[in-house]
Structures are given as structure tokens and as C-alpha cells.
Amino acid sequence: MAICTGCSLLCEDIELTVKDGDISHVRNLCRKGHGHYQALLTERARPMIDGKEVALDQAIAKAAEVLHSSKAPLLCGWSNATLEAQTAGMSIAKKLGASICDTSPPCLGALMERIISGRIPTCTLDDVRNFADVSVFWGSDPSNSHPRHLSRFSYYPRGEKRQKSYEEERTCIAVDVRKSATATLCSNYYFRMQPGGDGEFIESILATLDGRIPKFGDKKRMIELGTILRKAEYGVIFPGIGMLYSLQNRLELFETLLAKLNEIATFKVVPMVERFNSRGFYQLLHAPGNSLAAAAKGCDAALVVGSDPLAELPLATARALARVPLIVIDPHRSLTVDAASVVIPSAISGMEAGGTALRTDGVKISFEPIIESDLPSDEQILAKILEAI
Amino acid sequence: MVSAMEIYMLLPKTNCKKCGLPTCMAFAVALLGREKKIDECTPLIEEKKYEAKLKKLREVMAPLESASETGLIIHPEKCFGCGNCVVACPVNVAAEPTRCGVGLGPQGEKVILRVEDGVVVCNNVKECRRFGPNKVLCNACTATCPSKAIEFV
Amino acid sequence: METAVTIVTFRDIFQDEAAKKSKFTDEFRDLCARILLDKQDMASLGLKDGQKVRVQSEVGSVIVIAKTSDDDPHPGLAFMTFSPWSNQLAGEDACMSGARIAAKLSPSDESVTQISELLQRMRAQGIST
Numbered sequence: 016m017a018i019c020t021g022c023s024l025l026c027e028d029i030e031l032t033v034k035d036g037d038i039s040h041v042r043n044l045c046r047k048g049h050g051h052y053q054a055l056l057t058e059r060a061r062p063m064i065d066g067k068e069v070a071l072d073q074a075i076a077k078a079a080e081v082l083h084s085s086k087a088p089l090l091c092g093w094s095n096a097t098l099e100a101q102t103a104g105m106s107i108a109k110k111l112g113a114s115i116c117d118t119s120p121p122c123l124g125a126l127m128e129r130i131i132s133g134r135i136p137t138c139t140l141d142d143v144r145n146f147a148d149v150s151v152f153w154g155s156d157p158s159n160s161h162p163r164h165l166s167r168f169s170y171y172p173r174g175e176k177r178q179k180s181y182e183e184e185r186t187c188i189a190v191d192v193r194k195s196a197t198a199t200l201c202s203n204y205y206f207r208m209q210p211g212g213d214g215e216f217i218e219s220i221l222a223t224l225d226g227r228i229p230k231f232g233d234k235k236r237m238i239e240l241g242t243i244l245r246k247a248e249y250g251v252i253f254p255g256i257g258m259l260y261s262l263q264n265r266l267e268l269f270e271t272l273l274a275k276l277n278e279i280a281t282f283k284v285v286p287m288v289e290r291f292n293s294r295g296f297y298q299l300l301h302a303p304g305n306s307l308a309a310a311a312k313g314c315d316a317a318l319v320v321g322s323d324p325l326a327e328l329p330l331a332t333a334r335a336l337a338r339v340p341l342i343v344i345d346p347h348r349s350l351t352v353d354a355a356s357v358v359i360p361s362a363i364s365g366m367e368a369g370g371t372a373l374r375t376d377g378v379k380i381s382f383e384p385i386i387e388s389d390l391p392s393d394e395q396i397l398a399k400i401l402e403a404i
Numbered sequence: 405m406v407s408a409m410e411i412y413m414l415l416p417k418t419n420c421k422k423c424g425l426p427t428c429m430a431f432a433v434a435l436l437g438r439e440k441k442i443d444e445c446t447p448l449i450e451e452k453k454y455e456a457k458l459k460k461l462r463e464v465m466a467p468l469e470s471a472s473e474t475g476l477i478i479h480p481e482k483c484f485g486c487g488n489c490v491v492a493c494p495v496n497v498a499a500e501p502t503r504c505g506v507g508l509g510p511q512g513e514k515v516i517l518r519v520e521d522g523v524v525v526c527n528n529v530k531e532c533r534r535f536g537p538n539k540v541l542c543n544a545c546t547a548t549c550p551s552k553a554i555e556f557v
Numbered sequence: 558m559e560t561a562v563t564i565v566t567f568r569d570i571f572q573d574e575a576a577k578k579s580k581f582t583d584e585f586r587d588l589c590a591r592i593l594l595d596k597q598d599m600a601s602l603g604l605k606d607g608q609k610v611r612v613q614s615e616v617g618s619v620i621v622i623a624k625t626s627d628d629d630p631h632p633g634l635a636f637m638t639f640s641p642w643s644n645q646l647a648g649e650d651a652c653m654s655g656a657r658i659a660a661k662l663s664p665s666d667e668s669v670t671q672i673s674e675l676l677q678r679m680r681a682q683g684i685s686t
Contacts, residue, residue: 021577028509041521043509045485049522050574057578144507158486158550159570163507166487171548172507173497181492181548192565193636194628196484196550210565210634210657257565260656308649325679326580326640329647330616337679349580350641350676484570522574 018382019044020095020291020365021051022161023375024140033386045162052366055386058348060360074359075396078318078342079403081357085316085340088113091307092322092344094290096393097370098379101292101299103397104320110404114310117296118324121306122259123288125266127297130286131377135273138251138283140167140376145174146281149247151188154213155255155287156195161375164287165200169251176249186243190216192257206240208232213261217272220244224275250282285376290322291365292372311335318342318400320393321361323349344396361393368392405477405555406464408432414461416447416454438468438475438557468557474535475557476526476545482553483523489545489554490517490524495531517545524554560602564592564612564646564658566639580641581672589640590619590669592662593626598635604664611665612637614646614658617678619670623662635662641675 017029021044030042031052044052062074069077082088090108093101094117108115129135143150150169157164165171170180170187177184189198189205198205208216212231219229223241228234244250254269262269276282288294307328311317312335319341325333326349341355346363362368367388371381391399412432419427423444425434434440442461448454471477487509490496496504499514510518516528529535533542534556545554572588579585592612594604602623604610610623619642626636637643639656646658 030509043487043519044522045487045519046483046522046570047485047573047577049485050577054577054579058581156568158484159573160568162484162486162570166491167507171488171491173501173505192634193567193631195567200488200548200550207629210563257567263650323580325676326576326644328644329649330645330679331649333644333679347579350672350679353676354680 017385018365018380019048019051020363020372020382021045021048023288023291023293024161024163024167025291025372025374025380026163026167027380027382031385036386038386047162054347055363055366060343060345060348060352060358062360063355063358065356071359071391074357075399076403078344078357078359079400081316081340081342082107082111082113082318082400083404085314087314087316089310089314089317090115090320091118091310091317091324091336092320093117093296094119094288094293095321095364096292096296097364097368097372098292098295098299099370100320100364100393100397101296103394103401105299107318107397107401107404110401114314115300116307116310117293118307118322118327119288119293120256120260122263123256123286124297126254126259126284126286127288127294128302129266129270130284131298135270135284136277136282137285137376139378140169140285140374141378142283143174143251143285143376144168144172144177146176146249147174147251148177148184149186149188149243149250151190151250151252152197152201153190153252153254154192154257154259154261155253156189156191156197157253157287158196158200160255160289161287164253165197169253170200186247188240188243190258204243206236211261213258214265214268217268221272221275224279244276245279247276247280247282250276250280252282252284253287254284255287288375294373294375294377295371298373298377308332308335314339316340316342318344319351319355320344320397321346321364323351325350325354344393346390359396360390361396362388362390364393368394370394405467405557406436408436410464411435411461414457414464415445416451418447420447422446435465436468436557438471471557474529474532476529476532476534477555477557478524478526479553479555480523480525482551484551484553485519485522485524486550487519488548488550490515490519492544492548493517494533494542494544495528558602559661559663560598561659561661562594562598562633562635564614564635564637564643564660566637566643566647566656566658569638572638572640586669586672587622589638589642590621591624591637592621593624593628593636594662595630595632595634596625597630597632598662599623599625602662602664609665609667609669611663611667612646612660613663614648614660616648617645619645619675620665620667621669635660641672642670645670645675645678
């Protein structure tokens, strides 16, 4: 059995045949995971310095040189790196006095801090499968972002206390500004919301839970939602970036809702982080990371590990990063690789390199490589850089 | 999925009864239920004036050709590979309660639905509860699909 | 002809699948360089499915393909997948996906923005789009 590092669900039941470096007879990978596996052979990065191909060791040496001589280095990326690689990265940051952050937005960091510190109650996805009778996808669309979420944990499978599962014992609710694929599956348990209306939506739910008439939204529907939540035994909310973005600087509203819900029943929150080890980075850091937007503006060199910030950041932040010498460690060609001064190709974690990672719910999962590769892992490359700086 | 009305609009609409049914609408319904074949409407095949309609009819009926005997059709290009149908299918769950039953991919060969190469494929379709003398209108797989990649004729 | 909309970004499995394989393919571009519009908004712009539209925000602009959304009516709201194209429009505080971007739309004859152009704009400093 192999593991998939395509998203933060870290599915472990992947079956495939590996022969002569090629994979076939792949079973259980969703479309996204399958794309992730197919990328084994597409556009792999080559070691480069200033657009010229060099030997791998030269690129690593140059990376160390650039970092060592920079006054305000930034180390970013990390969500696609193993815990071991992230730890090595933090050692480098410490040694250099560098800023270190991932490419996720601050609003997600705020939620993660509260979950990891215990301020917001959480549980594992296995708990969800075994106990949850109400799953709420708020501003998230797992069908597209974490395709096997509903079938492995949150709606369709049977669990210890949910043997009758989605047919009789589970309700799936979607709260969103658009009718996503997940919202369609929730049919009349899809609650449409206006963009930016999350605060008011929460106020309305609080009102119905208190037996008051809600002030905002479709009153009848809000009362319906309040009734479902009140009848829950073990509810789980999966907030998406959409909701977190909307509630920026007002996360206390969400905490108030959770406190109210927990007076009635057990209600937990499980985040929907994107990359296979985004959670690991938050948990290792023990503190909210630097804001990437600010750090990018103030740095004079950046090391990017396993991420493509130029593709994923708003234009101004991408520009700020693109103006400094970039060192990229990545298995594949990307926008950031194309803009980099130094490129260090790495082995794909989960396929060509082993390690440990945290699933989106914090469960630690270890994996071994299933395909041989000449390329070093992120961890090995970072160890060499740490030695050389 | 094409409807009986859409099929009817592509027929001669003369109620000539040459197919053995009293009306063209009845023939349209029979075509959809795969109880009749297009070629049984002899005027449609033989008369040149229906050439364009015949072509269009064959086009819209094509997906039904590849449908299984239970009427199950899979559109792999729409499939998310999410496994909802694999976990919802009662035959799958009965065959593998410790795998499909709890959200994992199947390991044996008795299941009807499994995800291969990123999309769902079906085997053993005769085991489907919509098939056979004791058939029921089970719709577990179609009702749980996020993208209408799996549907019944 | 110009219409103001709020764009909300979202994740799409087909786009993510293409992105994992390569961000430099036509396939990836086709899955990103598109905007889903409400039927009414399409009509007020005189747009047909598949026609090109300029999307202009405070930050930048891109040329993408307009498609009619199959969601319930949502005039004034438009949807784009979270991609390098949507990021050209996004302000600094905009999150990964689910960001709200104020934009103006107008039909266009120019060709769809290519990824090479997007990268060029990032590397060009102090040049406005």
C-alpha cells in the first residue's frame, strides 16, 4: 500500500504497481491524487544557477552562499515538506536569523493557532467517522479540494456510533456563497450566504439557538438550521478559507458560536488545510508565523521549499518575492522555479522520499518511498545547506 | 440523459405503426427503455427526408449503447474519483464491510464500483440491485455523485 | 459596455489535477482563464458563452473566457478558480481562495492572457498593467 501526498487527507490505501520507474494499475487515488502521481514524470526540475544547468552539489553550494551573505533572508513554502524537512528549515532560520513562513494566508494561521492551543475544540477525522452526526462545510468544498473527505470520513462511511451513516444517521450541511459540488450533494441542507455575510449568519444562528427570531437572512431557513444544530449529538464544523477570510479579525464571533453550540451538544472544528503537511508547519512553529506579505517586502533573498508562491500569491506579494534572488527546492518546474536564480531539484515526498507528516486533523502519518530516485529529499538538501552556512 | 420527448422530436411523428407500436411517442419511450432499436423505425431508416433526424437520433442515443444491462452509465471525464459511490453502494458495503463500509478502497474482486486510475469503473454489474427479477430502484451511486459522472438510463 | 462585479475565487478539481502535472500547458490555462457569470450579467454585457472578456481590478487585469454559471441566479457575483490569473487581480489581503475581488468586466477582442505574460508582469518592477 502506498500513501498519497496530494492533499492533507494523506490517504494510505493506495495500491499500485511500480515497474522500471513507471506506475500502473493504480487503485483508490482520487482524480487529484492521480494527477499528483502522474506528475512523477512531468516537467521535473533540473539543477540550475542563473538559467544554466549545473551539478546538483554546485546548486546546493550556491544556495548556501546566497543565504549566508544575505542580510534579511526569508525561508518560505514548507507545506509540501515533511516534518523532518520543516525541522531542518527551522534550524536554518534560527542560524541565519531568517524569517520563516508558509504561503497560507494569515486568516488560516489565526484558526490553526486556536485549534492547536486547544482554545477551539477539535477532534480527529476518525472521530468524525465514528461519532459525527452533523458535518458542516462552511465556505469549504471538499468534493473539489479534498475529494475523499466525504467518503472516508464526514458523510458516507459507517462508523462506531454511525452504522446507518448518511442514510439515517448523518446530516451534511453546506454554507457557501455558491452552489459548489458539495453544496449540491447536501441538497436542501445547502444554505446560501452573501459574500462577506458570515458574521451576520453567525448572529442569526445564535439568535435561533436562543429561541429568538433571527435578524438576518431567510428567517425560516435559519430557524431550520438552528433546529438541526440543536438536535445534534456530535457536530463537526469544517471551516474553509472563504469563511475565515470573511471573518478576518473577528474570529471571536466564531468562538462565541462554538461556545454556544457546546452548551447544547459536542461540537468540534477540524480545519481543511490544503497541502499534505500544512498542519505540520503550524504545529512545529508553536507560534503564528510571520506574515508572508510583510516578509516578502523586507527580504533580500528567499529560499522557497516545495511551493510555488508566484502562482499562489496576490500580485503585489508575488512581485515583492520576484524582485530578490530566489532559491527554489522543488521536484517540479513551476512559476517560481522559472523565476529562480538557483534551482535544486528534490525527490517527491511520499513517492521518492519518505518521512512523516500531519494530516489536516493532526494525526501523524509516516511513509516510506515506493519509487527509487537519485534525487535527494528536501530533508537531505536542507541538512547540507545547514552545514554549509 | 436524453428524454423521451427529445427522442420523439427526432422521429417521423406519423404514428404509422410499422414498428409494431401504436404511436411514435410509444416508440420513443421504448427506445429509451431499450426495448426497441432505432432500426425498427423503417421510415426513419429508409426515407431520405429523415436523414438529418436519424443522424441526430443516433448521436443522442449513443451513450445508451454503452450503458450496462442495469442501465448504469459512467462518464469518466466528469468523475472526481471521490469514492462516494464506492462507499455508498450497498453491494460494495456488503462485500467489503471493513473496507468500503468504512470508507476505504476495496481489496477483493466482488465489488461493483471501484476507483482505478483516478476515476470510477464498474464490474460485476449483474450484482447491482437494479438488475434481475427482484430488482429495486436503488440509487445510492447516482445520489452521492458530486458531478453526475454516474447515472442511470 | 462595462459591468461591475464581485469576484469570489474557488477550487476546482480539474484545474488542480492539471496544475499538478504542469502549469505551462494550454489545458491548465483553459481551466484557469475563465470567469463564471450570472445569465443576466452575460446578457447586459452582450456576451455569449466562450467569448473573451477583460477583467479589471484595482490591482491588475487579465483577458479570460466568459461562461454562463449553472448556479442559481447571482447577479453582480462572478466566480473564478483560484489561479495565477485570479491572483493578478487580487489585493494583498486576499486569501488563497474564497477571496473577494471587486472588478469591472468588458467584452474584449484581445487574446486570452498567457502564463508567460503573468510571470513577466511579476518580474517587471514598477510597471503597471
